[in-house]
Amino acid sequence: MRIKDVIKFPESVYILEKLLNKDKAWLFLNDDLKVPEEFFEIQEKVKNGYPIEYIFEEVYFYGDKFYISEGVLIPRDDTEVVVDRAIEFIKSCQVAKYRVPSTKFKVIDCCSGSGVIAIEIKKHTGAEVIATDINEIAIEIAKKNAKLHNVEIEFKKCDLFNEKADLLIANPPYVENSYPKPNKFEPDEAFYGGSDGLDIIKKLINKAIEFKIPYAIIETGYNQKELLSKFLKEKGIKKYEFFKDLARNIRGVEIILNVDN
Ligand SMILES: C[S@@+](CC[C@H](N)C(=O)[O-])C[C@H]1O[C@@H](n2cnc3c(N)ncnc32)[C@H](O)[C@@H]1O
Structure with missing residues (x-):
């Protein structure tokens, strides 16, 4: 089979670019060349649901390239809106509210996975x-x-977190246990959050209250607004706002916690 026979499929273009270490333009200019055998092995794996990101050990998030491998969730574009909200909030605090040098503003990214957030x-x-x-x-x-990425971050292997900060951000597991996974290769513990998906989110909010964290930005499922609002009200939390992603689906919640510092 020749390159020209397969390059009409975007995924095939990506596989060939990676295998041959050439760009799309080169592939089109040389589309009479034979497709390497390895291409078909990879194509078969992908057809069977194996994530292409694990094959080439790379993923793009927020315009940057990251390393990824089996054992860890592949970051999703949907999470970028959560990062946008966090950056906007931190910048507004740095500039207007706290007027502290940026290095003093402390953020906990709980459930950090590959660390992209x-x-x-x-x-x-x-x-x-x-x-x-x-x-x-x-x-x-x-x-x-x-x-x-040449950045200094303190990484801790622990259950949730155990310290105070100015902001808690998290993309925790929040999928209902009965819901099927998008593929069988990503780890279960990155997805599932109990029968209604809210087990870890509730624990995170309780921890934020315990450690007097004044602000939290947490990714949620599109259908969890009602149940989570009920929980927040039970906790006496009145200031919170659900926000949407680019597809206009609910993607997370920003919570102002009433804490005495
Ligand atoms: C949905 S993934 C998010 C990963 C990453 N933040 C991202 O957006 O790509 C959830 C992550 O939470 C971690 N996790 C699950 N339970 C946890 C717990 N009790 N404490 C800390 N991390 C946990 C999983 O290992 C997984 O990496």
């Missing part, structure tokens, strides 16, 4: 960032990514 926040705000995850492999990959 923590790294983008560090890059865009210079804030002090602590990133935590319960998964050892995630911590190792996140450290590798921080090194790649």
